[in-house]
Amino acid sequence: MLAAAVLSVSAPALSASGQSSSAARITNAVLSLPDGGEMTYGISVPDNARDAGKDSSSGDSIPLILALHPGGARTAYYGSSFMRSIVEPALRDWNAVIIAPDAPTRSWATDVSEGAVLALVEQVATRYAVDRDRVLVTGFSLGGAGTWFFATRHADLFTGAIPMAGAIREVALDGLGSMPVYIVHSRDDEVVPYGPAAEAAANLEARGHPVKLIELSGVGHYSMGAYVGALRQAGDWMREQWEGR
Numbered sequence: 001m002l003a004a005a006v007l008s009v010s011a012p013a014l015s016a017s018g019q020s021s022s023a024a025r026i027t028n029a030v031l032s033l034p035d036g037g038e039m040t041y042g043i044s045v046p047d048n049a050r051d052a053g054k055d056s057s058s059g060d061s062i063p064l065i066l067a068l069h070p071g072g073a074r075t076a077y078y079g080s081s082f083m084r085s086i087v088e089p090a091l092r093d094w095n096a097v098i099i100a101p102d103a104p105t106r107s108w109a110t111d112v113s114e115g116a117v118l119a120l121v122e123q124v125a126t127r128y129a130v131d132r133d134r135v136l137v138t139g140f141s142l143g144g145a146g147t148w149f150f151a152t153r154h155a156d157l158f159t160g161a162i163p164m165a166g167a168i169r170e171v172a173l174d175g176l177g178s179m180p181v182y183i184v185h186s187r188d189d190e191v192v193p194y195g196p197a198a199e200a201a202a203n204l205e206a207r208g209h210p211v212k213l214i215e216l217s218g219v220g221h222y223s224m225g226a227y228v229g230a231l232r233q234a235g236d237w238m239r240e241q242w243e244g245r
Contacts, residue, residue, distance in 0.1 A: 026084060028077045031101075031120050039116045041101035042080020043124065044088050048095055050129045061131035063096035066121055066158070068108055068139030068146040070224065078102050086224060087138065090231035094239075096136075099124050108139070108146025109169070117150070121157065134242055138162040138231070140224055141192065145169055155179050160242065162234045164227050165189055168196045173204060180210040180241035182234035184227060191221035210241055 069082040083100030144166015151161035152175035201213035
């Protein structure tokens with residue numbers, strides 16, 4: 001099962017060039033939920049981020065990235081570790097706010113997880129001067145499946161999706177609207193088969209949907225660090241899609 005897949009990378013988080021991640025202020029925080037519960041999360045805030053209420057002359061609005069962690073024997077701020085190790089190094093030059101919550105349940109595709117994640121996205125998007133036309137959801141494995149879940153259910157919120165090594169489970173591709181999607185998957189993934197990802201890409205392409213698939217080879221499911229370069233490439237494509245609108 002995906003939820004039992006323990007994915008790890010070496011610490012400290014390193015980019016593809018081997019440099020330590022230090023370009024943004026990365027902190028851990030807690031979101032209080034309406035039901036009285038809490039959701040821990042990590043947040044990366046670039047130096048050029050400004051409060052939403054400040055004069056716009058103090059800086060431009062910036063992208064927001066939601067990073068969904070894989071499955072595994074999670075500890076507190078598991079999402080923050082995933083963000084520090086994979087997403088922030090890959091998409092560092094976006095100068096985006098990145099949020100990486102810990103799933104409140106064993107799946108991203110539950111009412112509890114969905115409600116908590118949406119509350120976090122809204123809180124952060126209200127706190128900082130976020131460009132609502134540049135809101136990306138991405139994730140790996142369990143988080144890749146979660147990326148499909150959120151993208152197909154909330155095309156009014158997210159404007160781009162990059163699922164990595166994620167299973168496509170009972171999602172309606174029509175729900176994507178015109179959202180650009182970049183799929184990253186390995187042909188040699190021994191946990192989540194490559195075939196459904198390729199089928200989804202072909203299906204979307206046949207509809208004229210903005211979609212791209214990058215297939216990795218010789219990369220097993222547990223080699224999560226091998227996805228950093230592919231995620232960076234996917235991010236470049238996504239920004240081209242946004243700029244071309």
